[in-house]
Amino acid sequence: MDNRIGIDAGGSLIKIAYEENGRLHFRKQPNSELDEALQWLKIIAGNRSFYLTGGKAGTIKANFFPEANIIDEFSAVCEGSRHLKMKEAMSGSAPYILVNIGTGTSWFTVDGAEYERVLGSGMGGGxxxxxxxxxxxxxxxxDLVSLAASGDKSNVDLLVKDIYYPEKAPIDGELTASNFAKSQEITSSSPADKMASLNNMIAETLTLLTVQAASLHNIKQAVFIGSTLAGNKPLQNSLETYCRMSGIEPFFLENGEFSGAIGAMLS
Incomplete structure (x- = not known):
């Protein structure tokens, strides 16, 4: 694979994967720096072939690498996740729900070499x-992740314990009854509190859809990838908590945000 470079050009980021001496290397840059990233690629390319995927693959092929191959985005991300999952020796060949949290979010069922996109949502990094x-x-x-980590969502969200106070709640009182529902307190709450609430709302929504997809296809395992998870420990922690609470075993692939680029390279 040393003669191949995989590029995943998505809605917000360009992600690059290439191999040297049997070792994978990665690079990512925002789309605002697309020209810089592609000029760097031309320098290191040598006689390598380019394999493109993602929404801007056609533009990159037309303007920069006319000889490049375009790979279907869904097959690339599933193939890349399968490769990374195998490298990390995660639960053998059991089928899983793949949750790709990019600008928006897509859900796939992956069972061996078979995959199917089963759901999509506009909720994600965007x-x-x-x-x-x-x-x-x-x-x-x-900056926003740091704010979310330092905030307190209970200053913005209406929790179950708030509804039942002073009585004891019949379920975990820390669960959200309604996101952003403390309308009187929102104007005085801090930006950190609002970001904590936002991160939590995204986690709850994505978990709910993941659990529904897993139940529909009788799958007990979810693999999470995507640029929105990279460095966002609060989101990862919340997804893990809510998935386990719902009977789903969650996995977070190291370098999972590069699944599309890896899959394109491996195609």
Missing amino acids: TFMGLGRIFSEGDGFF
């Missing part, structure tokens, strides 16, 4: 970034 800019002055992904 939601986190867009609402994050409304809720705070932070304009970078990691």
Whole structure:
């Protein structure tokens, strides 16, 4: 595979995977730096072949690498996740729900070499970034993640224990009864509190859809990938908690955000 470069050009980021001496290397840059990334690629390319996937693959082929091969986005991301999962020796060949959290989110069933896209949602990293800019002055992904980690969602969300107070709640009182429902407190809550609530709302929504997809296809395992998870420990922790609470075994692939680029390279 040393003679191949895989590129996943998505809605927000360009992700690159290539192999040297049997070792995978990765690089990612925002689409605003697309020209810089592709100029760098031309420098290291040598006689390598390019394999493109993602929404902007056609544009990159037309403007930069006319000899490149375009790979179907869904097959690339599933193949890449399968490769990474095998490298990490995760639960053998059991079927799984693949949850790709990028700008939006897609769900797939993966069973051996067979895969099927079963669901999609506009809830994802684009939601986190867009609402994050409304809720705070932070304009970078990691700034917003840091705010979410330091905030308290209970200052914004109506919790089950709030509804039942002073009585004891019949279920876990820390669970969300309604996101962003403390309307009187929202104006005085901090940007960090709002970001914590937003991160939690995304986690709850994606878990709910994951559990529904898993139940429909009788699958007990979910594999999470995508750029929105990279460096976002609060989101990962919430997804893990809610999945386990719902009877789903969650896995988070190291370098999972590069699944599409890896799958394109391996095609």
